[in-house]
Amino acid sequence: MATLEELKTEATAEVEAAKPLNISISGAVREMNEAEYAQRIIDITNFKWQDQQFGYIQARQEAYGSIGDQLDMQYKDILNDTTTWKDHIAKVKSDYPKPE
Amino acid sequence: MAGVFELVDEYEVTSSLTSINLGGGSSGSSGLNASIDSTYDTYFVTGSGAVLDGGNSIYLRWLVSGSEDLTANTKQWAQRAMYSNTSNEYRFYTSNYTELTLQNGTQAGENSAFYLYLNCFPESSVGSMVTVHSAWDHYGSPVGSGNRAYSRLGGAGDMTKQSCDGITIWSGSNFTAGTFRLFGLVK
Numbered sequence: 001m002a003t004l005e006e007l008k009t010e011a012t013a014e015v016e017a018a019k020p021l022n023i024s025i026s027g028a029v030r031e032m033n034e035a036e037y038a039q040r041i042i043d044i045t046n047f048k049w050q051d052q053q054f055g056y057i058q059a060r061q062e063a064y065g066s067i068g069d070q071l072d073m074q075y076k077d078i079l080n081d082t083t084t085w086k087d088h089i090a091k092v093k094s095d096y097p098k099p100e
Numbered sequence: 101m102a103g104v105f106e107l108v109d110e111y112e113v114t115s116s117l118t119s120i121n122l123g124g125g126s127s128g129s130s131g132l133n134a135s136i137d138s139t140y141d142t143y144f145v146t147g148s149g150a151v152l153d154g155g156n157s158i159y160l161r162w163l164v165s166g167s168e169d170l171t172a173n174t175k176q177w178a179q180r181a182m183y184s185n186t187s188n189e190y191r192f193y194t195s196n197y198t199e200l201t202l203q204n205g206t207q208a209g210e211n212s213a214f215y216l217y218l219n220c221f222p223e224s225s226v227g228s229m230v231t232v233h234s235a236w237d238h239y240g241s242p243v244g245s246g247n248r249a250y251s252r253l254g255g256a257g258d259m260t261k262q263s264c265d266g267i268t269i270w271s272g273s274n275f276t277a278g279t280f281r282l283f284g285l286v287k
Binding site: 011014015017018020021022023024025026027028029032039040043044046047050054057058059061062 | 111115116117118119120121126127128129130131133153154156157159168170188189190191192193195197270272273274
């Protein structure tokens, strides 16, 4: 799990690689100034942080599969005396751990 | 004529830009000096053919008196992201912007479109809201594996009761193409 400082380093590198970033104010195009670049780094850092802190919820939702598929797994587990559904849920939780 | 949309502001990307301001008076990108105010009822935004030069997302932020509202954690948003080749997910954050798309690619032909309704923006006694509907394509790297189409449905709300006069649509990369329009619904 990356620290906020590490994510800021990543964001800074991304912004540096994307330069020049330009804006248009009242029809006049110019490159962002230092304060605007600094704000963009903050924005991207914050996004990365939020994605890291809460992204596991979204990743798990996708990986769990539909309720219908899960019910099908449970039904077959009962019929066949298997643990497919339980194993699937455990793997998803393991693959996308909740941040400490 | 009441009930029709009138074009208020418009910007077509002809040189690389990382953000496009619609409305916001003299801070607007177009030079039309348009603002979101009480002249119209609801405002409607279209973005089409939006292309980025890097694998980044597209975001929206509110403009207050022409300046980006950078107040921390004042915008709550909830959206459902649907992917053509897998399932879908919810995206829900509190920040000072909202996502319109996620991780656009840079393959030839990849582009984004979005449609937004802006509600209660000029009103200072309530928080403003945005209804988001967007779609975009991936044709592989750098952010996906294989072709897929994406769509978003949802919205965002400003938890601060304040008057907002525009929006900025921005990314961590530059837009190299795209047409962005702001319409007002005539009262």
